[in-house]
Amino acid sequence: MARQDTEPARLTESTFTPDRTRVVLETACRLAGIDYISASLLRHHTNAVYVLTDAPIVVKIGRPGWNHIDVVGLVRWLEQRAVPTVRLIEVDQPVLVAGCPVTFWRYLDQRDAIVDAEKLAEPLAALHAQSVRPPVSLPDQQIRNTFTAIGSSIDGSPILSPEDRSLLHARRVELAAQAPEVRYVLAPGVIHGDAHHRNALQDSHGRAVLCDWESAAVGPPEWDLVTLEVHCRRFGHPADEYDRFCRAYGFDIRDWTGYRWLRNVRELRMITTNARKSAPGSNTAAEVLRRIEALHVDAPITWSIL
Template structure:
């Protein structure tokens, strides 16, 4: 039976309590001269993403350092200078905002979304463009997924010892397997977490734009492609989404010899990241445990619930 964090009664967007989040958004509304606009929490699993009238305020997760947010701002400004299809930073406000208690926020232009959701194929053009960009004049971390997985496991306090041992053993095996992987695509910038929810329609520009640059890194494009495939397969978008994406991008990562290793690493990272966050997101622990069970039983086609 799935265990739950019974002592938690509400999610903590960005790790902030309701009172803290109210204080931060109140301060931001005043600084941005948006007191006359209503606000809406759009996402809160990692960062607190709040729409306030014509802008979207993204309050970085508690504990995020200023240099990390400043690097993201600098990178997105560079992407905009390249004409890359990204959700734009709001040009009328200094970035990032420094809020109470050391909290940091970025301000983005709100893009109204049509009723028709994005398809996986819509991500192909911006991802292909990203993978061809030159090296930016901004420090970008190297993608190291096994290190990220182990860091999440070290910070996880919600799983039982048996599950923790299983995940650690799986990480060790996959690290050995990764040494044998022969990549075929050239190293490049990677978005890190390309998926249907990290892209938006830009109706004015008539294009799809990417968002959420917290995971950007220098690495192998195969990582981005495997991530899209997993989202198509695990989250109910259907096989046609993946077929259309592959045709639009021009490369089928599932036919590549390293696919299974990278797929397994990606799924493990998705599980361990959410296990680390589970204490702040009540209800997610059951899904994490369900995903671990699917790995134990080799259920590649089991649908996961989005977190």
């Protein structure tokens, strides 16, 4: 059960900013009995992530109003199942502050770390090999939920023109109509939901461990595999990097008949999610609009990381 604090005031999507999440951080650390004086911001995008350099601990603050899964329960189960994952520290968590779930993790120094796609083969294969379900509730309609999320993101974006909304909705309807024809070949099970380089860390032994479990679900492993393929191709990684991942994992998503369809769905989800989160006039908005412009003409451009 999450522990709650009445202060500060509940955050919203628009007030989830570094100055506000810093207050959430301090409140959560006090509740957990952790000294936050050395806290510095690591990143502030989907979540707010701070590092306590004196501890060393990473503090993750989830966005308010999301349908959060029990990440703590899931990760503790993954640890028991020997799935390579970043580890939680031993405090009573999550802590709920201002509508945001706050979790505490072991810090892994990444200054000399290189996590390429090939290193992700081991933890993803271990995850996908789990034949039992975890003792926590996970979303189990990955594809249907994806199309719902795409629609909501299009409607809720503050940066899209009417023409952009029309294009994205038309693409969503077209892809959704093709979904019943897709036949998956890998056994469904627990998936990470957003498997890529930046959602993994290198441990002290040089192995990759998965992190950022907020998108975990029960669904087709093909979703994780195509997510990594999109990241390798769109973000300018070496041309053979995904080839090496496939050899290590034992399956090449590009040889599957549903690859192009799922790739297009995944890219549309990435575009629309960032469209929803982008502020008008920001660098993030400019990158999203550049991706949409390329979508109009089906140009295979390289994307910039947001």
